[in-house]
Structures are given as C-alpha cells and as structure tokens.
Amino acid sequence: MFKRTLRKLMLALILVAPAAAAEPLVFTAIPDQDETKLRERFQKVADYLAEELDTEVRFVPVKSYAAAVTAFRNNQVQLAWFGGLSGVQARQLVPGSEALAQGVEDAQFRTYFIAHESTGLEPSDQLPEAMEGMTFTFGSKGSTSGRLMPEYYIRQQFDAAPEDVFSRVGFSGNHSRTIDLVESGTYQTGALNFAVWESEVAAGNVDTDAVKVIWETPTYADYQWTIRGDVDERFGEGFKERVREALVDMNDPALLASFPREGFIPASNDDYQGIRETARALDLID
C-alpha cells in the first residue's frame, strides 16, 4: 500500500508521461568516439531499423560505457552496440540476452599502441621495453580495445600492473580523445581501437608526423549488437531474429562506412569467451 502511494507520488512528480502509444524499441551505444559522429551514425541506424522492423526506433546517447550497460540492464534500452567487455558485462547482468551480430572486422579486432614523436619510439613487433617510465593513456575505463586488451598485453610484456610500468596512467575517455592527447603530447603513449585510428587518419584528422603506431596487438573479438532476451514477449514472436536479419542485411555503404565496418555478420555469446576470461583475469568482472 505504502509502496503504491509512494509510486503515485513519484509519478506525480514526473508529470509528463511519454505518449503511451506503441512502445518504441530504444537502443544505445557505448560512447567510444566523438558524440556528433555517434549521433549521426546511430540516427541513421534508427531510421534504417524503423523501416525494416516497421516499429518506432529511438536512439539514446549516454555519457559512459557503464551508463550504456546500466540502461540495457535496467530495460530502458533493449538493444545496444557494445564493445567486447561491455557486452560481456551486460550479458552477465541480463540473463537471456544475446550477442546478435558483429562487424566483419570485429571478429579480428586489434588495438594500436601509439606514441608521440618526441619519444623516439619506432614501430616494432612487440611492445617496446623503452615505454617503461613514460606516460600512457587508456581510453575509457570500460573499453575493450582501449583498456582491457592493452592492459592485458602490458601485463604480459612487463609482468607488472600499468601503474607500475608507466610514470603516469590516464583514462582519456574515448578513442578520439586518446589520439588528441598523444598527438598534443599530453601523454607520451596511448592505446586505442585500430578502426578509429584508421578512419581518423583517412579523414586527415591526425598529424601523423606527431604521432604514430608503434605496435599492434594480436586479434580478438570486439564490438557487437546485443539484445535483451525478453524482446520477443514485448515486441512479438520472432522479433529478435528480425532484428538480427535487419542488421546482417545492412548494406547501405554510407551507413556501414560511418561505423566503419564492411558489413555485419551473425555473432553468438560464445564468440566473447576469450574476452570474458581476460576480463576475469584482470579482475574487471567478478
């Protein structure tokens, strides 16, 4: 009884109830890149999905990787474009949720280690020992290619925690920012998503005299679309499969280029077993 009164009270506070028409499918994405780019990209995806699925689709931007996972877990969004680690976290928190599709590149994803020219570091086939004692920035704390995998390889190479290897360790927030910070020399070195690097370089946004790639990691599975298990009950039988088909069928070059991915292929939870084990080894998940 009390609970109901409380709930009413809260609702009275909220006042504006969203139009109670047919429920829209709401999705989000980890903010791994510049927000304008994300909005642009995912607005196009929303329009595409709305047409394919014949239902209202809405994109909600969030400020952190954790916020994306939380919104998914709280059922405020039903579909999300996650990184490897955030996807593992999300699926662990929402039983029944599934990895639907990944980019062609995501099965073979890599991390680039980059360095400012003043460090004198040159490209090599392993993480240079000379990095020890320099400053280093990850991307977001919850990023796979910007945190999890680079930390894993740093530990492998130096047999020590990043805080002990480098004189200073930072978290830039996202991959674009990592490029900026290393390019400007705020940090001497950094690690980021190879796809973001390639597309920023192609777009001419990077001063390649000031910053360059010094090492790339072996491949691992990364980004994927993950959907909640209860969408069929909510949006009708077979909804999940229709979403998967729509994603895999996406072939508008402009849309794909904005990710940037060549196309999408089906994925499964098992594809991310490796990520899961790495995260557990680094004590990033329980």
Next chain:
Amino acid sequence: MTALALEQISAAYGERRVLGPLTLHIARGEKVALVGHSGVGKSTLLSLLFDKQRRDLALLPQDLGLVQTLSVFHNVYMGRLAAHSTLYNLANLIHPLPKEARRVRQVLETLDMADKLWAPAGELSGGQRQRTAIARVLYQPASVLLADEPVSALDGPRAASVMQALTQRFETSVIALHDVELALRHSTRIVGIRDGGIALDRPSERLSADDLRFLYDVAAPAA
C-alpha cells in the same frame, strides 16, 4: 599665514543643506575649538576642512578608525605608514622591529597606555581605545590636527592632560568639543556653529562660558 581655508563652502544631505555657505580662515599657529550643540555640523565642518587639504594633516575622527584585530602597537604605528616604504611597513606588520616598538611605547607612556602595547585594540575599554587613537595622531608626522571630540571618553584630569598634549604637539589644530570649559582652556580661538553657519568667532581669552551659552539654547529664535 593661512594653514586652512574655506571660501563660501556649503554641505548638504541630499536636498537639505546642513551647513553654509560659510567662509573660514585658520592661520598657522592657531588652536581653534569648534563648539555648538550636537548635530549642528561640527563634524561636517571638520570633514570639509579635511577634504580641502589632506597633506601635513592628522585626523582623529569621532569613531577613531582603529583596526580591532591589530595590536595597539600596530594601530599607533599606522600614524607613520606614509613615512616609510611599504616593504618596511609589511615587515613591521609581521614582526614589529624593536626600534619602532620603543618609539610607540614612548608615545603610549605619555598616555599611561604602555602596558597595553601588544593588546589587540578590540579588547580595550572605550577610554583606552580613544587613547590609542590619540597616540596614533600624536605619532603622526604632521603639523595640523583635525580632531572630533578627542577626549569624550576620558575623565576630567586625563582629558585635560590629553588636550594639553594635543595642542602642544600640533602647531595648528581644529578640535570639535562639546565641553565649553575644555574648549576655552585649550584654544586660542573659538568658532561657534549654529543654524548652519558661524555664529561666533573670537579669541578665547575674551570669552567666558556664559558667552557661549546661546549656542546651546535650542529655543532661540531663528537667525
């Protein structure tokens, strides 16, 4: 030679004229007492004089202008801020130099205040506070004194000795007083204010207390 002069000056609070227009010349060496009932404009006249000329002049306002959180030493030393470099002043603020402390103590001794040298001004009694401010003007290197009721919080004998010290120390002085006896005794010239103007201006030696009584007579017909 004229030390201070006002020519056809008046003062007003908003629309209401409180003083003047009046003309007043004070020669060097004169010890002037300003008398009149309270609220008649003595303080206003003093501030007009002050605004006219600020150099070579020591001011003792009615509310003293002490800094409560500083010691008596500092408050007295402030009389000579202008005579020293800022650096020297800052040094004295942080760590009073023995030389300065000795000088200030000498001034305080004449006022019976030497034991309060390091007491914060905020902790003093009314009379002590007034003596601190007096010490400040005595310490100030100036030849003209403008003082507003400088001894209002002091008892009879001490008031007399302080008045003595003030008029001796300054070549020229203009002191507002409500005590007619004190005014007559410690001045060479009496200026009486009434109804916004100078109602009386004569050498003190030719006046008695009775001559000044009309200044305090509220019921007197308007001039």
Next chain:
Amino acid sequence: MFRSSSPTRQPVMRRSATLRTSVGFVAVALLCLAIADIQITTVAPWRELGRLLTGMVTPDFSNPAAIGTALMRTVAFAFVGVALGASAGFLLALIFHLRVVRTFCAFVRAIHELFWALIFLQFFGLHPLTGVLAIALPYAGVFAKVYSEILDEADPLPMQVLPAGTGLISGFLFARVPDAWPHLVSYTAYRLECGLRSSAVLGFVGMPTLGFALQSSFAQGYYSEVGALLLVFFVLIATLRLWVRPWLVPLYVAVSPLLLGTGLPIMWGNVTRFFTEDIVPAPLRHGEGWAALWQWFSDLLLNEALPGLWTTVVLTQIALVGTGIIALLAFPLISRHFTSRSGRVLGHIALVVARSTPEYLLAYVLLQLWGPSMLPAIVALALHNGGIIGHLIGRRSNEMTLRPDAAHGLDRYAYEMVPRLYGPFLAFLFYRWEIIMRETAILGILGIATLGFYVDSAIQELRFDRALVLIVITALLNIGVDSLARTLRRRLRLRHMVNCEP
C-alpha cells in the same frame, strides 16, 4: 569587574592562535605540495588554451535551439531540485533537534550531487527524477541545517509574550517565521545559484543540462560551441537577480517540472534490485561467507580507499590554502577601498566568471591544457572557491568605512583591510573546507586518483557494492572535516555566518 578578568590573558592568546592556525595550514599545504604531483606534462600547454580563448571570443550561436533547450533544462532541474530540497529541508528544520535527523542530514549532504546522480542513475536511469533527486537530496540536508540555525537565531521574545494557549503552528508562523523570513529568503536565493551550477554539472553524467552539451563540445574540440555555452551560463548566473523576482518564483516552480523532458521510463523493479542485490557485497551475494567478506573489504580498503583518501586529503589541503591566497588577492578587485567604480565592474565580471564556472568544468579544461596531475585540480578549486570567498569578503569590505586619512595602496591593504577582514575570511575558508574536500573527491572522476576516481572505476566496472562502500567512506571523511572545521571556528571564536554556507 567582570571585564577586567579577560584583557590580561586571552586577547593576546586568541590573536596568536588565529595566526598559529593559519601558519599551520600553510605549513601542511607546503608539505603536501612537496609530495604532490604537480607537473605540467603537455608539450604545448598553451596551444589548447589559445584555441579555447579563441573559442570564447568567437562564440558559435548557430544552434540556438540546442543551446536554448540545454539552458531551459538547466534552469528547470535547478528550480525543481532546489524547491524540493528547500521544502523538505524546511520540514526537517522543524525537527532538527532530533539526533537522528541531524545525522541523516549530515550524511546526505556529505555526498556530492554527482555521486547521488551516479547512484540514482543505476536504478532510475536516464530519467529526470535522477537529476532532480540528485540536487534535492543533498540540498535538503543543507537547507535543514541552515534553516534551523536561522530559526534558532530569530528573536525569541515574540514567542515568549504570546498569550497562553496559542497553537504551536500559529505561534511558529506569527512569532518565529516573520523575523527569520528575510534570512530564509536570501539564503534560499543564494542556494538557487548553487543549484544552477549543480544542475549544469549533472550534464556530465548524462542529464540533458548545459554540462551535457559542454562536455560533448569540449571532447570534440568545438571551442566556439564551448564559448557560446559558457557565455550563456555566465549571463544566466550574473543576471540571476534580474529574472528571479519574488513574484515570479511561484511561476517558475510551477512551470519547471513541465520542462524537465521525459528521458527514459523508470522500471521500478530496478529499484528493488539495486537495494537487494547490487549493493550487497559480492562475497555475501555469492554466499562465500564472512571470512571472504572481510577479505573483500580489506582489499578494497588497502588498494582503493586508503590511497584515494590520502590523495584526497593532500589535494584538499593544497587547494584550501590556494583558495585563501586567491581570495585575499582577488577581493580588492571589487572593493571600493582599492578600485574605481569602472574597475570594480571588471572585477565583478572576473569574480562572477571564477565562481560561476563549476570547478568540475574548470578542472576538466585545465586538465586538457596541462596534462594529468594535481595541478589542474588545485588551480580549478582555488580559482572557483577563491572567487567565491573573494566576492564575500570584498562585499564585506565595502560595508566598512575607513577613517578618511587612512593609508593607501599596499599599506591600506596590509594594515587596514586584511586585519579587519581576517576573521570573516577564516570563517568563510573553514566553511568551504568541507566543500573543497567534497569537490576534490568528485574531481577523481576526471582521472586524478582521489576517492572519486575509485568510485568512478567501481561504477564503470558495474560494482556498486564497492562504489557504495567508497562513497560512504567519502561521506565520513567529509563529515569528519566538517566537524574539525567547526571545532576550529569555535576555538578561534570566528563569528557564525549563516549566509556563507556551501
């Protein structure tokens, strides 16, 4: 007779105690500075600053709809949050003598708005309620305390002369509230300004206020957009008195809830889950027993809480002294004893900018300019809080009259002003001590390893059990500093000033 007992002993002691305390604080800060990391690590620290300043003078207002919406939401969140906080605070003030109420209020206000927002985000998600409660809850704690102090200070006489049998409420309304009313209003108005700042900063964690747009523009280096947003915000704060009129306030409060936006629907099951699962320590959740819990807790304490605590304290002490220095340097800018009328206008503008730029934002900017060390945080905290205290003591100096022949320049500053203002200055500074510490913790979210850094990490790892323990530790630290500051204020007999609370 009763006076002669004190002048001999106390006065000298009290003065030197004030000085001794100040010197002690400076010494501690210098020690902290010696061990703190304050390197500038960027190669071209001024290039980015140049770009930022260029952006400030070439503001980009090309998207008025977006700026307008962000502005409207900022105002709406502030009004709803502060109105709820003030109402709840007023009710709590009536029963503030109860220990449990006092403890509750001390606890909720010891947790920063951003931490509250991060907590509410976990179960309300991106819903306006998250932002509203993140403001309302800590503000209620502050309002309760200050309102009760104001009511206590009201003249007790009218209450005593009321006819016997006067009802409790009518007695209160007639005899207590009217006397306290102007103070209640002025304090509430002051908190509204704080509320606007808080509201803007909540954008950094996803609320649709100015901070949201600011962070996006900043992260992408769109400095002209940043410039436009900042200018709009400064104008909003500087003109507060013009557009917040007493008769308009009810209108604002009534309309604001309609302007919060809708966000995403709340799922109520999440609330239960948060309290019954998320914040239960992992070992207990997994049924690993008390020994495992102890292990979990001591790991958390040793690896995160203690290092975070240490950095928080070091940074706070440096920032506190920095704040004092900035305040003492800045107040002459707006003091009529030092600056001409036109100069004071510029001084006021400088101080408005310093104090209305949220320190979180300032630290974020400086971090981009100078690279990751404590320096950006120190400077941001000192500028923001120094701007506030400089404003307060500058205003106070304008209320003072000096004797007409008082010294000028530095002599006037050192002999006439600073000694008179030092008491209030220290009182203000001690009031801000706890606030500076709370803000220090929050700056951890930007990557400086204070407690906020570990809280943010725990939340990023979706480990709310750890986050909660760390937040509680932060709150206890704040409560501890607050009571230390109170003790110092009492010992130094710094006069109580209600209107300078947070």
